[in-house]
Amino acid sequence: MALPRDGITWLPVRLANTLGxxxxxxxxxxxxxxxxxxxxxxxxxxxxxxGSLAQAIQVATEGRAVRSxxxxxxxxxxxxxxxxAVTGNIKDVAGLKNHIVGIASPGSPIHQQLNFILSNYGLSxxxxxxxxxxxxxxxxxxxxxxxxxxxxxxxxxxxxxxxxNPGAVLVADSRSIEGARxxxxxxxxxxxSLVAQDSWLKANPDTARRFATSVLKAMAWMRSHSAQEVRAxxxxxxxxxxxxxxxxxxxxxxxxxxxxxxxxxxxPDVMRKFxxxxxxxxxxxxxxxxxxxxxxxxxxxx
Numbered sequence: 360m361a362l363p364r365d366g367i368t369w370l371p372v373r374l375a376n377t378l379g380x381x382x383x384x385x386x387x388x389x390x391x392x393x394x395x396x397x398x399x400x401x402x403x404x405x406x407x408x409x410g411s412l413a414q415a416i417q418v419a420t421e422g423r424a425v426r427s428x429x430x431x432x433x434x435x436x437x438x439x440x441x442x443x444a445v446t447g448n449i450k451d452v453a454g455l456k457n458h459i460v461g462i463a464s465p466g467s468p469i470h471q472q473l474n475f476i477l478s479n480y481g482l483s484x485x486x487x488x489x490x491x492x493x494x495x496x497x498x499x500x501x502x503x504x505x506x507x508x509x510x511x512x513x514x515x516x517x518x519x520x521x522x523x524n525p526g527a528v529l530v531a532d533s534r535s536i537e538g539a540r541x542x543x544x545x546x547x548x549x550x551x552s553l554v555a556q557d558s559w560l561k562a563n564p565d566t567a568r569r570f571a572t573s574v575l576k577a578m579a580w581m582r583s584h585s586a587q588e589v590r591a592x593x594x595x596x597x598x599x600x601x602x603x604x605x606x607x608x609x610x611x612x613x614x615x616x617x618x619x620x621x622x623x624x625x626x627p628d629v630m631r632k633f634x635x636x637x638x639x640x641x642x643x644x645x646x647x648x649x650x651x652x653x654x655x656x657x658x659x660x661x
Contacts, residue, residue: 360388360407360553361396365494366597367514367608368551369409370589371431371616375577377592383576384569400425400556406563407570410554411468412626413634415652420640424557427549427653429571430622431578432615434539435550436608437472438517439531443524444505452480452530461492461501461510466637468550469494469511474637476531476542484637499523515608519601534611543633549617549626552653560654571657575620586610620658627653 362369372390375381381388391399396408401423412427419425439460441449449455455477463469474484492501494513499520502510509530512520517534521527532538536546553574560567581589586609590598599605627649635642 360409361391361399361405362409363396363494364392364597365514366593366599367605367612368431368436370593370597370609370612371574371577371581372409372553373594373597374581374589374592375573377594378577378580380573380576381570384573386566386569386573388570397425397554400554406559407553407555409551411550411552412622412630412653413468413471413550415554416627416631416634416647416649417638417641419647419652420638420644424651425554426557426560426651427552427554427622428560428567428655428657429553429574429620430549430617430626430658431551431553431574431620432549432612433617434533434536434543434546434548434615435468435472435513436517436534436611436615437469437511437513437532438529438534439473439476439509440502440512440517440520441509441528441530442502442505442507443526445508446526446528449508449530452476453482455509455530456482456486457488458508459488459490459506461498461507462489463494463498463511463513464491465489469513471634471637472533473511475633478636479542514612515599515604518604518607518611519599522601522604534615543629545625545629547623547626548629548633549622550630552622557651560657564657567657568660571620571660575658578616578620582613582616586613589613621655622653 399405400408586606
């Protein structure tokens with residue numbers, strides 16, 4: 360499977376590996392690092408990838424059958440932060456017009472979130488200039504050194520930024536229920552999930568079920584243990600030097616974990632509207648069957 364180097368967001372999968380839950384299900388998982396999970400999945404180099412329901416919807420309009428089969432979080436731990444250099448000059452999202460905003464990479468889920476936030480404030484994606492700054496330390500460096508005027512930060516990078524910059528201003532923040540409602544118009548925004556090609560799921564239903572069982576067990580463990588215990592079981596390379604930033608990000612992730620991995624019935628339409636802001640293909644799709652971009656079969660199977 361393919362996972363990006365985001366230590367917090369994909370922690371349930373990492374924990375399923377380090378805690379031995381994949382082994383309990385007689386699964387041996389090979390994890391490749393990188394931010395091109397969907398590309399690897401469609402290319403056939405991995406069986407399972409990090410992704411989102413939005414991506415599954417997007418590739419469905421291209422005639423590719425990919426399904427989200429395990430929901431990890433009920434809302435994304437992302438925030439749109441202003442660079443310290445412009446704090447005081449920009450008051451809100453609308454003030455970003457004609458400014459430079461950092462994203463992970465073009466077309467990424469972070470880029471899509473930025474486009475959606477802009478649309479809520481009457482701006483179009485073309486009203487800002489976007490620059491790829493990656494995630495984690497590279498995104499923080501670009502923001503703090505004034506390479507960009509604002510940036511979408513994810514996971515523990517938000518907490519690190521706030522701790523290092525006491526006057527930090529977040530003009531959009533989806534980590535809390537209130538924040539998610541303000542950004543997305545809904546309490547539950549099923550953004551982060553695991554995805555696989557429909558053909559693989561059909562050919563390997565028992566493997567998919569055991570995979571889902573392993574990750575769900577890790578999610579339950581993550582919810583029921585302290586942030587300190589969770590961090591102790593993180594791969595060492597994924598831990599930030601700022602331990603408190605890690606711990607706060609873990610607590611926030613714990614509060615947004617899906618209780619059962621099930622995609623809510625309203626989720627696909629919410630995500631369709633979200634991705635339509637960034638994708639003309641989705642906006643103009645005539646026969647998009649949202650029942651084919653996700654399945655709950657493997658998280659509810661016994």
